[in-house]
Amino acid sequence: MSDVNELHPDAAKLEGMRHTEQYDFKLAEDYFFKSERGLSRRVIEQISYYKGEPQWMLDFRLRAFEIAEKKGRPKWGPNLDDLNFDEIFFYVRPTEQQQTAGSWDDIPEEVRRTYERLGVPQAEQRALAGVGAQYESEMVYHKLKEEWEKLGVIFLDTDTGLKEHPEIFREHFATVVPPEDNYFAAVNSAVWSGGSFVYVPEGVHVDVPLQAYFLLNAQNIGQFERTLIIGAPGSKFHYIEGCTAPAYTTNSFHSGVIEIVCQEGSDVRYSTIQNWSHNVYNLVTQRAIVEKDASMGWLDGNLGSKVTMKYPSTYLVGERAHGEILSIAFATDGQHQDAGAKVIHAAPHTTSSVVSKSISKTGGRSSYRGLVQIHEGATGARSNVECDALLLDETARTDTFPYIEINEKTAHVGHEATVSKLDDEQIFYLMTRGLGEEEAMALIVRGFLDPVAKELPLEYAVELNRLIELEMEGSVG
Amino acid sequence: MSATLTDNPNVTAAAVAAISERYAEPAWLRSEREAAFRAYQNTPFPTERTEEWRYTQLKRFDFSGLELAKEPNDESISERISMRIDDSDAEGVMVHKGNKVVHRQASIKEAGVVFTDLRTALTEHEELVREHLYKVVNATQTKYTALNSALWENGTFVYVPANVEVELPLGAFTTADSGGVGLGRTLIVVDVNARLTFLDEFTSDPFDEHLFFDAATEIVLKDGAKLRYVSLQNWSRNVAHINKLRAHLGRDSRLESVTVSLGGDAARVEVESQLEGPGSESEMLGLYFADEGQHFNQFTLQHHSTERGFSDVLFKGAVRDASSSTYSGMIVVDPGAQKTDAYQTNRNLLLDEESEVVSIPQLEIAANDVKCSHGSTTGPVPEDQRFYLMSRGLTPEVAEHLLVTGFLYEVMSRVTLPKVAEYVERVVQAKLGVPGVKEKL
Numbered sequence: 001m002s003d004v005n006e007l008h009p010d011a012a013k014l015e016g017m018r019h020t021e022q023y024d025f026k027l028a029e030d031y032f033f034k035s036e037r038g039l040s041r042r043v044i045e046q047i048s049y050y051k052g053e054p055q056w057m058l059d060f061r062l063r064a065f066e067i068a069e070k071k072g073r074p075k076w077g078p079n080l081d082d083l084n085f086d087e088i089f090f091y092v093r094p095t096e097q098q099q100t101a102g103s104w105d106d107i108p109e110e111v112r113r114t115y116e117r118l119g120v121p122q123a124e125q126r127a128l129a130g131v132g133a134q135y136e137s138e139m140v141y142h143k144l145k146e147e148w149e150k151l152g153v154i155f156l157d158t159d160t161g162l163k164e165h166p167e168i169f170r171e172h173f174a175t176v177v178p179p180e181d182n183y184f185a186a187v188n189s190a191v192w193s194g195g196s197f198v199y200v201p202e203g204v205h206v207d208v209p210l211q212a213y214f215l216l217n218a219q220n221i222g223q224f225e226r227t228l229i230i231g232a233p234g235s236k237f238h239y240i241e242g243c244t245a246p247a248y249t250t251n252s253f254h255s256g257v258i259e260i261v262c263q264e265g266s267d268v269r270y271s272t273i274q275n276w277s278h279n280v281y282n283l284v285t286q287r288a289i290v291e292k293d294a295s296m297g298w299l300d301g302n303l304g305s306k307v308t309m310k311y312p313s314t315y316l317v318g319e320r321a322h323g324e325i326l327s328i329a330f331a332t333d334g335q336h337q338d339a340g341a342k343v344i345h346a347a348p349h350t351t352s353s354v355v356s357k358s359i360s361k362t363g364g365r366s367s368y369r370g371l372v373q374i375h376e377g378a379t380g381a382r383s384n385v386e387c388d389a390l391l392l393d394e395t396a397r398t399d400t401f402p403y404i405e406i407n408e409k410t411a412h413v414g415h416e417a418t419v420s421k422l423d424d425e426q427i428f429y430l431m432t433r434g435l436g437e438e439e440a441m442a443l444i445v446r447g448f449l450d451p452v453a454k455e456l457p458l459e460y461a462v463e464l465n466r467l468i469e470l471e472m473e474g475s476v477g
Numbered sequence: 478m479s480a481t482l483t484d485n486p487n488v489t490a491a492a493v494a495a496i497s498e499r500y501a502e503p504a505w506l507r508s509e510r511e512a513a514f515r516a517y518q519n520t521p522f523p524t525e526r527t528e529e530w531r532y533t534q535l536k537r538f539d540f541s542g543l544e545l546a547k548e549p550n551d552e553s554i555s556e557r558i559s560m561r562i563d564d565s566d567a568e569g570v571m572v573h574k575g576n577k578v579v580h581r582q583a584s585i586k587e588a589g590v591v592f593t594d595l596r597t598a599l600t601e602h603e604e605l606v607r608e609h610l611y612k613v614v615n616a617t618q619t620k621y622t623a624l625n626s627a628l629w630e631n632g633t634f635v636y637v638p639a640n641v642e643v644e645l646p647l648g649a650f651t652t653a654d655s656g657g658v659g660l661g662r663t664l665i666v667v668d669v670n671a672r673l674t675f676l677d678e679f680t681s682d683p684f685d686e687h688l689f690f691d692a693a694t695e696i697v698l699k700d701g702a703k704l705r706y707v708s709l710q711n712w713s714r715n716v717a718h719i720n721k722l723r724a725h726l727g728r729d730s731r732l733e734s735v736t737v738s739l740g741g742d743a744a745r746v747e748v749e750s751q752l753e754g755p756g757s758e759s760e761m762l763g764l765y766f767a768d769e770g771q772h773f774n775q776f777t778l779q780h781h782s783t784e785r786g787f788s789d790v791l792f793k794g795a796v797r798d799a800s801s802s803t804y805s806g807m808i809v810v811d812p813g814a815q816k817t818d819a820y821q822t823n824r825n826l827l828l829d830e831e832s833e834v835v836s837i838p839q840l841e842i843a844a845n846d847v848k849c850s851h852g853s854t855t856g857p858v859p860e861d862q863r864f865y866l867m868s869r870g871l872t873p874e875v876a877e878h879l880l881v882t883g884f885l886y887e888v889m890s891r892v893t894l895p896k897v898a899e900y901v902e903r904v905v906q907a908k909l910g911v912p913g914v915k916e917k918l
Contacts, residue, residue: 076528376830391845394815400840404853405532406825407833412856419842419849 027110027217031136035091037220041065044190047091051159051193054166064179064189071183077369078307078336083281088222088253090191092136100132100142100157107133107140111215115141118244120213127457129237130155132212134225137193148206154199155210158226161197168199172230176259176287176315184309185285188224188257195225195256198239199232200266206237209271209457214243214254216280222253229259231266231294240460241272244304251306252280260288262296264318271456273301273328273464274308278335282308292318292347299455301328302337303467311369313342316350316381326452327356328464330471331364331396340369340401345381345411354385357449360396361471367399368417376407387417390448392441442472482522483541485658490514492545493627500596500630505607513616513626520620532803532835534772537743538717540689544657546630549575551654557682558652566894567648567676573661574652576630585643591636592647595662598634605636609666613695613723619747621719625660625693632662637671639699646705646894648676656686656715663694667702667730674705676894680740683713690716696724698732700754705733705893711740711904714769718744726786728754735892738765738773738794739904745774752779752786763792764888764901767800767832768908777806779821781814790821793888795881797908799831805839808851812843821851826858826884828877858884878909 033050035043044065048058073080094111101107104121115121115133124131130144132155139157148155154165162169179189196212216223229239243254254276262268268288276282282305288296298312314323329337343352358366368387389398400417422444430440445468446453453461493514497507523530554572558580562570569583569592578594585592591602598606616623633649651661667673677694690712698704710718718741724732738744750759759779767773779788788808796802804823825834838851858880866876885905892898906914 389840389842391842391847394812394845396845397812397843398840399842400838400851402838402853404836404855405833406827406835406855409827409830409832409857411827413854415836415838415851415853417838417840417851419840419847421845421847 027114029218031092031094031218032096033093034218035089037089038086039088039090039187039191043090047191047193050093053162057162060174061190064186067179068183068186068190071186073183077309078338080281080307082251083253084251087220087250089218089220090222090224091193092218092221093138094135094140100139100160102143104141111135111140114215115213118213123211127208128211129206129208130210132157132196134194134212134214134223136216136218136221137223139194151204152201153204153206154197156197158195158197158228159193161228165197165199168230169197169228172259172261173228174259176261176289177257177285182285184255184283185257188226188255188285191222192224192226192257195227196229196239198229200230200235200237202232203234205235209238209240211240211242214241216252216254220250220252222255225256227256227258229268229270230261231263231268233264234266236267238269238271238457240457241270243272243274243276250279254280255283258284258286260296262288262290262294264291265293267295269297269299271299271460273460274304275467276304278304278306278333280305282310284310286310286312287315288313288323289315289317290321290323293320294318295322295324297324298341299326299452300339301464302339303330303471305335307336307338309338311340311342313344314352315344315346316352317346319347320349321347322350323352325354326455327354328449328452329358329366330468331358331360331366332362332471333364335364337364337366338369339367341385342371343373343383345374345378345383348377348379348381350378350381352383355452356387357452358388358398359390359392359445359448360398361392363395365397365399367401370402372402372404372413372415374406374408374411374413378408379410381408381411383413385415388448389417389419390445391419391421438472442469445472481524482535482539484522485541485543487545488517488624488628496628496630502599503603506599509611510627513623516616517620517623517627520623522620529776533745533774534743534801537772538689538719538745540658543687543689545628546576546657546659547655549577549579549654552577552579554580555652555682557680558650561650561678561680564896564900565648565676565678566646566896568645569647570650571633572650572652573631573633575655575659578631587641587643589638589641590643591634593634595632595634595664602636605666606634606664609695609697610664613697613725614693614721618721621691622693622721625662625691629660629662629693632664633677635665635673635675637667637673639669639671642672643674646674646676648678651679652681653688653690653716654681654684656684656688659688659690661690661692663692665695665704665706666697667699667704669699670701672703674893676707676709676897678709678711679718680711681713681716683715686715688716690718692718692720694720694722696732698724698726698730700728700730702727702730707735707737707892707894707897708746709737709897709901710744710746713740714742716741720745721747721749723749723751724759725751725753726757726759729756730754731758733760733893735762735764735888736775737763737901738775739901739908741771743772747776747778749778750780750788752781752788753783755783756785758787761788761790762888762891763794764885765792765794765802766885766905766908767794767796767802768798769800770798771800773802775802775804777821778809779807779819780809781817781819782811784814785816786814787818788820791888792822793824793885795826795828795885796832796834797828799829801833803835803837805837806851807839807841808849810842810844810847810849814844815846817844817847817849819847819849823853824884825855826881827855828858828881878906878911881909882906
């Protein structure tokens with residue numbers, strides 16, 4: 001462990017740090033504009049007004065609002081009864097300025113310090129091609145290193161993307177996730193604000209990741225970022241997202257929409273490990289359209305939040321397109337992680353793989369909900385799904401709900417799932433080798449997650465391990 | 478497939494009362510029927526949006542325009558049925574046709590065993606029937622169990638007293654020669670440490686009208702009881718079949734069930750085991766082969782409500798000729814059901830472009846000291862195996878016949894009634910078009 005930590009920019013800070021010290025911040029609520037509570041036509045018009053948007057976007061928002069009203073909330077999945085829209089502020093604008101800052105010095109000091117505590121500016125220096133930082137409803141910082149800008153890479157907040165690149169924006173916006181798709185996508189479409197707009201031109205390989213970090217501070221806030229990522233033919237890049245919020249006793253609501261277009265031969269990875277505080281409803285729609293010979297990889301880690309509903313989905317629409325989804329969920333203390341994956345094979349020789357690992361303890365519940373669909377004509381398609389669940393105590397619970405629909409004779413589809421508890425013999429063995437019980441348990445849990453963790457960039461793997469250790473603290477006795 | 482199901486004008490309180498009247502039923506049964514009819518009325522028809530029915534082609538289970546079950550046109554038993562009786566390994570048999578029992582033969586050596594139709598059981602063993610009827614399958618479950626619970630006319634009743642082992646298998650055959658709404662009910666009670674093997678078979682020669690058949694199978698296994706149960710559905714193609722087959726398992730009891738779906742136009746079977754007694758075991762096998770546009774739905778439920786239970790589901794099937802099959806399985810482990818072992822496997826062969834397979838193996842686990850796993854695979858006949866057989870001189874057709882039969886054999890080989898297993902194999906071969914087989918059915 002120790003030599004791995006040395007490579008991490010925040011190794012010194014991570015070592016021995018309590019979860020609360022790093023993540024538990026509360027900043028003064030001093031905002032330029034905060035909408036009234038609840039979701040209404042008036043709030044939507046205000047959002048659009050403050051953003052100075054073109055008319056078509058306001059029309060889009062209002063149409064999405066109508067769709068949401070008509071659809072109503074999903075009748076399946078986790079209990080969302082405590083999520084009361086009338087208590088939520090759907091739009092909170094921290095500052096008056098229209099432009100996101102290009103320098104950390106231009107950001108209010110308190111906010112900047114929170115990001116520094118999270119290690120975002122430091123990581124930017126060392127290991128990232130570009131960084132975006134969203135605070136409440138708006139992106140406050142967005143910067144791409146010059147070398148990538150010169151190659152034509154676009155990395156902006158979504159609002160600026162709409163203003164500066166209206167053609168690319170309009171060509172792809174809401175084509176991957178239309179507001180009709182599901183209730184929360186419709187709500188997001190009505191009130192979206194912030195998020196990242198990424199365009200990597202033909203043939204460009206960005207060999208260090210782009211990162212965005214989402215912060216919620218106010219009580220009862222809703223955050224609705226909208227991320228649009230386009231990989232032009234032959235491009236290759238990795239986009240990472242992090243998020244956190246202070247722990248309040250009242251509920252907050254995060255409902256992002258992430259749309260990714262992987263054009264011919266591109267290779268796009270999207271990684272996120274959410275560590276929202278336990279009062280956040282995290283209901284996110286993530287989807288990628290993958291064209292001929294392109295490849296899309298999702299890494300989805302769900303550690304925080306009160307309730308998460310998130311099923312990264314991949315539409316393989318071109319020949320030989322490939323999709324990969326790695327999912328980790330850790331549910332403790334009444335959390336419900338309802339995560340999963342969706343893969344649609346709509347072209348010949350498409351391939352996909354899903355690996356899901358979940359851990360539940362102390363009243364936590366983790367569910368895998370998945371869909372694999374093979375359309376007629378997707379000759380030679382192959383898909384494999386593997387779900388493993390680990391239960392750490394008798395109050396933990398886990399579910400698996402995979403749907404498999406096959407209309408193609410030459411397709412091969414497999415699904416496997418296992419549920420098990422911590423193996424007493426393994427713990428006993430490790431303890432005979434001198435480890436404490438808690439350490440032994442943490443080691444076994446890390447081993448269980450290893451097939452997924454090793455796919456992560458190193459900094460993330462270290463942070464994941466550290467978070468697991470923190471979650472495991474107090475597991476014994 | 479856009480369709481809403483509508484009610485049948487013949488299903489009325491008067492029709493329910495008429496049955497009680499006709500058979501001079503005891504008051505308790507009248508009130509059970511009335512309650513079942515109210516539940517039927519209060520339960521909406523499933524729609525495409527009902528999760529459990531999402532992949533079911535509802536229209537194929539429509540019974541709105543059909544008359545209620547009536548007397549058979551002809552009370553004799555056809556050559557087909559006599560052949561099946563001779564070829565079923567069963568020692569005691571009973572044949573239901575329409576609402577009549579048209580044949581029975583039994584020479585059960587063991588004392589105290591009751592093997593009769595439900596009507597006779599109600600007069601001769603009323604207390605036994607009253608104690609168990611509706612306890613396992615009743616009107617609270619689905620629209621179709623409510624329909625059956627309100628309107629069933631006859632069925633099969635088996636009771637094996639404590640510590641009695643019935644050596645030779647018993648069997649009930651259900652057949653029909655006219656259309657309408659048919660209702661069948663089987664109640665099997667195996668008392669403490671008793672043993673039984675039972676075959677429930679549904680079969681018919683083709684007839685002109687459409688038959689909608691709604692079956693309910695109730696199985697009660699007391700502590701230490703053992704039951705081998707085979708449900709074999711090979712209706713003619715003018716029949717739609719729904720069957721809820723549910724068992725309650727007492728302490729250290731064991732159920733080995735096999736559910737085979739081969740015939741009919743559309744069939745939906747729901748196979749459920751409630752493991753109520755510690756140390757109980759349920760092995761649930763299934764085999765299906767849909768061809769010529771058939772539509773099969775299979776559901777399994779392994780509900781572990783107590784500790785040390787074992788359950789294992791294996792459902793294997795093949796589809797061809799623009800047919801469709803769905804398998805949906807659920808393992809539920811309640812809080813406190815520690816030391817549970819529960820497994821679930823579904824394997825499918827998809828044999829042509831126009832057919833469709835859906836597989837939904839599910840788990841809901843609320844105890845931690847458990848071993849649970851499930852697996853599902855779907856694919857074509859493996860190319861390398863076909864290639865191998867062809868390299869040994871077999872034609873592509875024969876190679877495919879062998880590989881499909883071999884695939885399904887894993888389930889057939891575990892059917893403990895050898896003649897029944899052979900029969901299933903012949904039906905599978907006939908569906909595959911193996912020459913010379915159809916004539917022997």
